[in-house]
Every structure is written in structure tokens, then in C-alpha cells.
Amino acid sequence: MPIHPRPIVFCGPSGSGKSTIVTRMMQEFPDTFGFSVSHTTRKPRPGEIAGKHYHFTNKETMQKAIEDGKFIETATFSGNLYGTSRASVDAVTDEGKVCVLDIDAQGVKQIKNTTLKPWYVFVEPPSLEELERRLRARNTESEESLKQRLTVANEELNYGRSPGTFDLIITNDTLEHAYCKLKTFLLEKVLNDRHTTNGVA
Numbered sequence: 344m345p346i347h348p349r350p351i352v353f354c355g356p357s358g359s360g361k362s363t364i365v366t367r368m369m370q371e372f373p374d375t376f377g378f379s380v381s382h383t384t385r386k387p388r389p390g391e392i393a394g395k396h397y398h399f400t401n402k403e404t405m406q407k408a409i410e411d412g413k414f415i416e417t418a419t420f421s422g423n424l425y426g427t428s429r430a431s432v433d434a435v436t437d438e439g440k441v442c443v444l445d446i447d448a449q450g451v452k453q454i455k456n457t458t459l460k461p462w463y464v465f466v467e468p469p470s471l472e473e474l475e476r477r478l479r480a481r482n483t484e485s486e487e488s489l490k491q492r493l494t495v496a497n498e499e500l501n502y503g504r505s506p507g508t509f510d511l512i513i514t515n516d517t518l519e520h521a522y523c524k525l526k527t528f529l530l531e532k533v534l535n536d537r538h539t540t541n542g543v544a
């Protein structure tokens with residue numbers, strides 16, 4: 344029977360450090376993990392490659408696929424649909440890799456209603472003040488977008504801390520400490536358990 348490792352979901356407020364921690368994980372274990380390719384109805388930006396950065400589609404096609412149960416999670420941003428299809432996750436796990444998903448709290452709630460059974464990791468900032476400081480220092484957001492992210496962050500933190508929701512909660516104080524906590528979890532649980540199937544076989 345082919346090996347289908349359980350995917351790993353990273354969730355946490357914008358600016359909590361998910362990308363930073365995941366980048367480090369991919370650098371240390373380049374052949375072990377893989378990203379699924381999301382679908383979107385937005386137009387490609389210059390340089391974006393179809394099938395690599397996104398599967399570009401249109402609203403009608405995507406709506407139909409959602410109705411047919413082909414997506415494990417979907418969201419709408421600025422009038423465009425985004426989502427992760429079951430097939431795009433399976434494409435990674437079929438290679439024997441652990442599929443990495445970076446998903447917001449709404450998406451996690453949706454995935455919990457599927458048969459996917461991933462590992463759930465929540466990344467939280469040391470404080471809301473520090474989150475704001477890091478988001479400002481990242482210099483990627485307008486004042487309005489920043490305020491919106493901080494409001495949502497509060498709700499996400501409550502969800503992340505609700506008992507039994509996540510397999511691991513990482514407080515991203517120093518990157519060294521945060522990554523060490525993740526690595527221990529990977530070695531003890533995720534990589535150790537890689538030879539059990541997640542039910543997709």
C-alpha cells in the first residue's frame with residue numbers, strides 16, 4: 344500500500360511567524376514536505392505560473408467543484424474565491440511527502456469537517472503588542488489592512504487556545520525557541536508517524 348503521510352496545517356494570526364517558521368522547516372527537510380497548490384478565481388499576477396503558484400480558474404467552475412465536494416476549504420478575499428482541493432493535497436501525499444497547509448482559522452474549521460486528519464499546529468505571537476510591532480516592521484500592510492489583521496488576530500488567538508483544537512501551540516518568542524519546539528514535534532510525532540496512512544489510500 345502506498346504511504347500517505349498525514350498533512351500538517353499551520354494556523355495563526357497574520358504576522359505570528361508561520362511563513363518564517365515553515366521556511367526554516369523546508370530548508371532543514373527539503374525532501375520531506377511539499378506545498379499543495381491552491382485554486383483561485385483571481386487573475387494571475389505577472390510572473391505567476393499556472394499549476395505552480397495557483398491553479399487559476401473561474402467562479403462558475405470553482406463553484407461547481409465546491410458543490411461536488413472537491414475542496415477541503417475555501418475562502419473569499421476581495422471578491423475572489425480561493426481554496427484547497429483534495430486532489431492538490433493528494434498530489435503531494437501520493438509522492439510520500441507531508442503536505443504543508445497554511446490556513447486561517449475559518450479554513451481549519453472547514454478542514455475539521457473533512458476526512459483529511461492532518462496535524463494541527465497553531466503559531467501565536469508572544470503578545471498582541473509584539474504582533475503589531477512585527478507587522479509594522481514587515482512593512483507589507485496599509486494602516487487599514489494592519490488594523491483589520493489585529494482585530495482578526497484577537498479572535499484567532501481565542502480559537503487557537505481553545506482546548507483540543509490544535510496538536511501543538513508554538514509561542515513565537517524567539518525564532519530559535521519556536522523552531523526548536525516545532526522540530527521536537529516533527530521528530531516525535533509527524534515524521535515518526537509517516538508510515539501510517541491518513542485514509543486517502
Ligand SMILES: Nc1ncnc2c1ncn2[C@@H]1O[C@H](COP(=O)(O)OP(=O)(O)OP(=O)(O)O)[C@@H](O)[C@H]1O
Binds near residue numbers: 358359364480519
Ligand atoms: N521570532 C521572531 N522574532 C522576531 N521577528 C519575527 C519572528 N518570527 C517572525 N518574525 C518577523 O515577523 C514578521 C511576520 O512573520 P511572517 O511573515 O512569517 O508571519 P505570517 O504568520 O506568515 O504572516 P501572514 O499570515 O500575514 O503571511 C516577518 O517580518 C518576520 O520576519
